[in-house]
Amino acid sequence: MSDLPGRISLREVGPRDGLQNEEPVPTDAKVELIDALSRTGVGRIEAVSFVHPRAIPQMADADEVWSRVRRAGDVRYSALVPNLRGAERALDAGFTELEVVVSASDTHNRKNVNRSTEESLDDIAKIIDLAHGRGATCQVIVSTAWGCPYGGDVPVERVVAVASRAVRDGADSASFGDTTGMATPPRVTRLVGEFRMANPETSLNLHFHNTRGTGLANVLAALQLGVADFDASVGGLGGCPYAPGATGNIASEELVHMVEDMGVATGVDLDALIDVAARAETMVGHTLPSQVLRAGPRSRTISP
Numbered sequence: 161m162s163d164l165p166g167r168i169s170l171r172e173v174g175p176r177d178g179l180q181n182e183e184p185v186p187t188d189a190k191v192e193l194i195d196a197l198s199r200t201g202v203g204r205i206e207a208v209s210f211v212h213p214r215a216i217p218q219m220a221d222a223d224e225v226w227s228r229v230r231r232a233g234d235v236r237y238s239a240l241v242p243n244l245r246g247a248e249r250a251l252d253a254g255f256t257e258l259e260v261v262v263s264a265s266d267t268h269n270r271k272n273v274n275r276s277t278e279e280s281l282d283d284i285a286k287i288i289d290l291a292h293g294r295g296a297t298c299q300v301i302v303s304t305a306w307g308c309p310y311g312g313d314v315p316v317e318r319v320v321a322v323a324s325r326a327v328r329d330g331a332d333s334a335s336f337g338d339t340t341g342m343a344t345p346p347r348v349t350r351l352v353g354e355f356r357m358a359n360p361e362t363s364l365n366l367h368f369h370n371t372r373g374t375g376l377a378n379v380l381a382a383l384q385l386g387v388a389d390f391d392a393s394v395g396g397l398g399g400c401p402y403a404p405g406a407t408g409n410i411a412s413e414e415l416v417h418m419v420e421d422m423g424v425a426t427g428v429d430l431d432a433l434i435d436v437a438a439r440a441e442t443m444v445g446h447t448l449p450s451q452v453l454r455a456g457p458r459s460r461t462i463s464p
C-alpha cells in the first residue's frame with residue numbers, strides 16, 4: 161500500500177495499562193514481563209504508573225518493579241502519572257519520560273483522578289515544568305478522546321482544546337486514548353485532522369482499545385493519515401478500572417502482524433512477541449484476547 165509510513169513506533173503498554181486491570185500479579189512476574197518485552201525489539205515500554213495504591217493496588221510496587229528491571233540500552237521506558245505527586249515519584253525513581261493523563265470528559269476525569277479536567281490541566285502545566293526542570297520529557301495523554309463511558313460522545317472541539325492547552329503549556333507530545341473503544345475510522349480521521357490543524361508541530365501517539373472490535377481498523381485509518389506512533393499491549397492485556405466494560409488495548413502482536421504485512425516496519429520480532437504473550441497469559445491465569453496469539457502469524461503454517 162502506498163502513502164503509509166515506512167515505519168511505526170510501538171509503545172508497549174501491557175506492563176502498565178494491561179496489568180492495572182488484572183488481579184495483582186507478583187512483582188517478580190512484572191519484572192519478568194518487562195525484561196522479556198525488552199528483548200523483542202519493541203522500542204518503547206510503558207513500565208509502571210505512580211498512582212495512589214488505594215486507587216490502583218496493582219501498581220503499588222512500581223518503585224520496586226522499576227528498580228529491578230534490566231534496562232536495555234535500545235529501549236525507552238516511561239511511567240504514567242496522574243498528578244504532581246506521581247510525577248515527583250516517577251522522577252525520583254529515575255524516569256526521564258513521563259506521561260500525564262487527563263480525561264476530556266469531566267465526569268471521567270473526576271472518577272479517574274478526583275479532579276475536574278480544568279484542575280488537572282492546571283496541575284499538568286506544573287508537572288511539565290517539573291519534568292523539564294529535571295531533564296525529563298512529558299507527554300499529555302487525553303483519555304475519553306472518542307467518548308466517555310458515563311457521558312457518551314465528547315465533542316471533538318473539547319478534546320482538541322484539552323490537548324492544545326497542555327501543548328501550549330509545554331507538553332512534548334500528545335496522545336489520544338480511546339478509553340472504552342468508541343472510536344471508528346471516520347472519527348479517528350476527524351480528531352487527528354482537527355488536532356493537527358491546531359498543533360501542526362506536535363507529534364501524536366494513538367492509544368486504542370479493542371472494546372468494540374474497531375482497534376485495528378482505527379490504526380489503518382490513522383496510518384493513512386501518516387500517524388506512526390501507537391500504543392498496544394502484549395496479548396491484548398488491559399482495560400481501565402474507571403471505565404465499566406472496558407477491555408484490553410489492541411494486541412501488540414496483532415498490530416505488528418498486520419502492519420508488517422503492509423510493508424510498515426516495526427523492528428519487532430513477532431515470534432518473540434507471541435512467546436511473551438503466551439507467558440503473559442500464564443501470568444494472569446486466563447485467556448487473552450489476541451487472535452494472533454491463538455492462530456499464530458500467517459507465515460506459520462501447519463503440516464497438511
Ligand SMILES: CC(C)(COP(=O)([O-])OP(=O)([O-])OC[C@H]1O[C@@H](n2cnc3c(N)ncnc32)[C@H](O)[C@@H]1OP(=O)([O-])[O-])[C@@H](O)C(=O)NCCC(=O)NCCSC(=O)C[C@@](C)(O)CC(=O)[O-]
Nearest residue numbers: 210211212215242245246261272273274303304337338339
Ligand atoms: C490521582 C489520585 C492520586 C488522586 O487521589 P486523591 O485522593 O484526590 O489525592 P490527594 O491529592 O487528595 O492526596 C491524598 C493522599 O494521597 C497521596 N497521593 C496523592 N497522589 C499520589 C500518588 N500519585 N501516589 C501516591 N500517593 C499519592 C497524597 O500524598 C495524600 O497522602 P496523605 O497526605 O493523605 O498521606 C488518585 O485518584 C489516583 O491515583 N488515581 C489514579 C487512577 C488511575 O491510575 N487510572 C488508570 C490510569 S489512566 C488510564 O489507564 C487511561 C489511559 C492512560 O490508558 C488512556 C486511555 O485508555 O484512555
